[in-house]
Amino acid sequence: MSGAVEPLNCRAGRHVSLILRDIWYRYPRSDRPLLQGVELEVPTGASVAVMAPSGVGKSTLLSIAGLLIKPDRGTVQIDGKDVGPKDGKRLLGDRVSWVLQSVNLLPHRTVLDNTILPSRAHGSSLDSSRATATMLLTQLGLSHRLTSLARTLSGGEAQRAGVARALVTSPSVLIADEPTANLDRDTAQEVATALLSAAQNTSVLLATHDPMIAEMADTVVHLAPARGD
Numbered sequence: 001m002s003g004a005v006e007p008l009n010c011r012a013g014r015h016v017s018l019i020l021r022d023i024w025y026r027y028p029r030s031d032r033p034l035l036q037g038v039e040l041e042v043p044t045g046a047s048v049a050v051m052a053p054s055g056v057g058k059s060t061l062l063s064i065a066g067l068l069i070k071p072d073r074g075t076v077q078i079d080g081k082d083v084g085p086k087d088g089k090r091l092l093g094d095r096v097s098w099v100l101q102s103v104n105l106l107p108h109r110t111v112l113d114n115t116i117l118p119s120r121a122h123g124s125s126l127d128s129s130r131a132t133a134t135m136l137l138t139q140l141g142l143s144h145r146l147t148s149l150a151r152t153l154s155g156g157e158a159q160r161a162g163v164a165r166a167l168v169t170s171p172s173v174l175i176a177d178e179p180t181a182n183l184d185r186d187t188a189q190e191v192a193t194a195l196l197s198a199a200q201n202t203s204v205l206l207a208t209h210d211p212m213i214a215e216m217a218d219t220v221v222h223l224a225p226a227r228g229d
């Protein structure tokens with residue numbers, strides 16, 4: 001039968017922004033690969049939570065998906081294109097953004113100034129960066145904090161500002177490694193809700209120990225421990 005081959009990044013009418021294919025990774029000096037043929041897809045605008053016991057490799061997997069580590073084998077695709085050896089620097093902080101457990105805002109700069117940094121670094125004008133940042137900060141419940149110094153924010157507010165900073169370039173993919181681990185339960189839930197709602201057009205790959213947070217994602221996947229030899 002003849003016919004068009006369905007593109008890999010579009011399954012059953014759904015676009016897939018992040019694809020990991022047959023990912024293998026072994027840390028130097030380790031006796032066996034930590035990741036052994038991992039496959040993962042995050043459809044555009046969807047969220048996937050990765051759960052596993054401590055040490056199984058969630059952060060390592062996210063570091064590969066988030067272009068910080070190159071896999072020994074396998075491919076990472078962003079928006080349907082394989083990420084090549086020299087693409088990481090170009091994509092990181094623009095098409096692919098991160099939210100970490102520690103936000104690391106510049107303490108003596110305002111919330112708005114912190115938020116616009118990635119978009120300014122990737123060439124957007126000051127006006128358009130400010131407009132996007134203001135919209136995101138408002139959506140994340142921080143409209144009253146735009147001109148506050150970052151050091152005056154509470155933990156939950158700082159984390160929400162970190163989410164705004166990560167989304168200001170309208171990335172295709174947001175990698176969130178334990179984004180709520182330092183927060184109390186209520187604040188964690190509030191931040192996760194804000195993150196998932198602000199990232200509506202972005203594919204989110206989230207690692208968490210917390211089943212309550214994982215269940216807020218569209219899909220929960222469990223990373224299996226590496227097999228021994």
Ligand SMILES: Nc1ncnc2c1ncn2[C@@H]1O[C@H](COP(=O)(O)OP(=O)(O)OP(=O)(O)O)[C@@H](O)[C@H]1O
Nearest residue numbers: 027028030034052053054055056057058059060061
């Ligand atoms: N830079 C490194 N060099 C060598 N081994 C490492 C390195 N980083 C992590 N590891 C090891 O790889 C394994 C997986 O670590 P990773 O941080 O990916 O797991 P995790 O599932 O995210 O754990 P946690 O939930 O505790 O954060 C651990 O045994 C860890 O010690």
